[in-house]
Amino acid sequence: MEKASRTTIKPIVMTVRLGGRRMTLTWRPRKRVPGLLKALLARSLRSLAGVVLGGLSTAALAQIAANALPTGGQLVAGQAVISQLSNQMTVSQGSDKAIINWNTFNIGSAAAVNFQMPSSTSAVLNRVITNNPSSLLGTLTGNGRIWLINPAGIMVGPGATIDVGGFIGSTLNVRNEDFLADRLNFSGPGAAVSNFGRITTPQGGN
Numbered sequence: 001m002e003k004a005s006r007t008t009i010k011p012i013v014m015t016v017r018l019g020g021r022r023m024t025l026t027w028r029p030r031k032r033v034p035g036l037l038k039a040l041l042a043r044s045l046r047s048l049a050g051v052v053l054g055g056l057s058t059a060a061l062a063q064i065a066a067n068a069l070p071t072g073g074q075l076v077a078g079q080a081v082i083s084q085l086s087n088q089m090t091v092s093q094g095s096d097k098a099i100i101n102w103n104t105f106n107i108g109s110a111a112a113v114n115f116q117m118p119s120s121t122s123a124v125l126n127r128v129i130t131n132n133p134s135s136l137l138g139t140l141t142g143n144g145r146i147w148l149i150n151p152a153g154i155m156v157g158p159g160a161t162i163d164v165g166g167f168i169g170s171t172l173n174v175r176n177e178d179f180l181a182d183r184l185n186f187s188g189p190g191a192a193v194s195n196f197g198r199i200t201t202p203q204g205g206n
Contacts, residue, residue, distance in 0.1 A: 064108055068108035069089045069107065071102065072101075072103030073101070074100065076099040077097070078096075079098065080124070082100075089112070089113045091115045101129045102126060103132070105126055106135050107137060107160070109157075112138055113139070115142030120144055120165045121145070123179070126147060141162075142164040143165055146167050147167075155193075159197060160197030161198050165201060172190045174187075
């Protein structure tokens with residue numbers, strides 16, 4: 001009795017680039033797909049992956065200098081002093097809550113930003129007021145709660161480290177009065193928020 005011949009269905013495999021890393025996407029169809037359809041599907045999936053992963057992440061990774069730091073900081077509420085030395089920035093906060101508007105809020109892969117706050121329950125709202133997405137590729141530290149609001153998008157890149165008392169990154173807006181009153185009222189259409197790095201908060205952090 002002859003054995004029935006088995007048909008091997010090969011998966012469709014494609015590789016996309018995310019910064020300095022590669023990501024492999026594999027699709028295993030249950031039934032044989034004609035060659036032309038297979039090629040069209042692979043092209044469509046590759047294009048979609050390029051849009052989703054490349055729209056914010058790879059473009060931002062390519063454009064942000066290694067020593068990039070936030071720019072144009074303007075204190076809106078509370079007390080805080082912004083100082084910079086080479087590729088390191090320190091924000092010394094004197095009040096329990098503070099609000100700072102920024103033109104850009106990027107941290108390059110060789111840069112670091114540290115928030116020195118009165119206590120672990122203190123909070124700072126960092127709002128980007130221009131149409132520039134935020135790329136966090138380096139180190140962000142702080143002993144309190146750090147908010148980053150950027151309607152244009154936020155990406156925590158590969159190799160980035162965020163070590164804070166609490167972290168909220170959102171592309172939805174929050175009113176100053178709601179932040180100061182500890183009300184989590186967010187509004188707006190929002191854009192992409194991507195995390196490929198490491199975010200660490202102590203027990204009970206968020």
